[in-house]
Amino acid sequence: MSENIEIDGLSFELVRSTKRKTIGVKVHHNSQLTIQAPSHLLLEEVSSHVSKKIGWVRRKLRSIATKESHNRTFSISGGEVHYMGRIYSVTQSDRHKIGLFQGRIHIPIKTNQSQSEKLIQWYKQKAKTILSKEYYSIVESKDWESRGLKIMDLGARWGSCSTDGTINLNWKIITLPKSCREYVIFHEYAHLKVHDLSLI
Numbered sequence: 001m002s003e004n005i006e007i008d009g010l011s012f013e014l015v016r017s018t019k020r021k022t023i024g025v026k027v028h029h030n031s032q033l034t035i036q037a038p039s040h041l042l043l044e045e046v047s048s049h050v051s052k053k054i055g056w057v058r059r060k061l062r063s064i065a066t067k068e069s070h071n072r073t074f075s076i077s078g079g080e081v082h083y084m085g086r087i088y089s090v091t092q093s094d095r096h097k098i099g100l101f102q103g104r105i106h107i108p109i110k111t112n113q114s115q116s117e118k119l120i121q122w123y124k125q126k127a128k129t130i131l132s133k134e135y136y137s138i139v140e141s142k143d144w145e146s147r148g149l150k151i152m153d154l155g156a157r158w159g160s161c162s163t164d165g166t167i168n169l170n171w172k173i174i175t176l177p178k179s180c181r182e183y184v185i186f187h188e189y190a191h192l193k194v195h196d197l198s199l200i
Contacts, residue, residue: 001015001016001039002014002015002016005035005043005046005047007047007050007051007054008051008054009138009142009182009186010033010054010057010058010179010182010183010186011033011179011182012025012033012034012035012050013032013033013034013035014034014035014037014043014046015034015035015036015037016036016037016038016039016041017036017037017038017039018038018039020036020037020038020039021038022038023035023036023037023038023041023046023049023050024036024037025050025053025056025057027057027060027061027064029064030085030177031061031064031065031085031176031177031178031179031180031183032177032179033057033179035050058183058187061179061180061183062183062187064180065158065176065180065183065184079091081105081119081175082175082176083100083105083123083126083174083175084130084174084175084176084177084178085175085176085177085178085180088100088103088104088105089103089104089105090104090105090106090107090115090119091104091105091106091107092106092107092108092109092115093106093107093108093109094108094109095108096108098118098119098121098122099122105119105122107119123171123172123174123175124151124171126174127151127169127171127172127173127174128151128171130174131149131151131169131171131173131174131181132149132151134178134181134182134185135149135167135169135185136149138182138185138186138189139189144189146167147164147165147166147167147192148164148165148166148167149166149167149168149169150166150167150168150169151168151169151170151171152168152169152170152171153170153171153172154168154169154170155170157170158170158172158173158184159173159184159185159187159188160188161188161189161191161192165192167185167188167189168188169184169185169188
């Protein structure tokens, strides 16, 4: 028996078992979060226990995101690329536009740009649409004040917060799983409240 729950802005799959005697929290390599708990415990008890471990969960997500950043490549060597936490094969196509079709990313054969340039351009377009939607969805659900969002190239940094309160997100995080993307958003928004997050 499982259900999805949200704790401190993070989404977990809660799996209950009559054989389980303690609460366990697992951060999977693909950034999915799982809670294993005894069947008899109330949801409030589970949430309270996991809330005490949120700092550890966020550090694990940060570690995964850092490892992902070292592995990310925007060339098409090997014929595979990362997109939204998954690996897709890339193929040349007679289609007029680059896009995801039938489990593959198709890049037009007839183009004045290199395949890598075309892929990066597509990433940026997708990042602007998807990251904006995810950011404002979180802001609305939390009833937060938004002072603006920018999707840009931040080099090796996933995100930043400007002095005027604008949240800046690196377009490259479109390659990460949703839980990692949401982590970056929560982390950068937290800078508006707490400037030194080194201990979080």
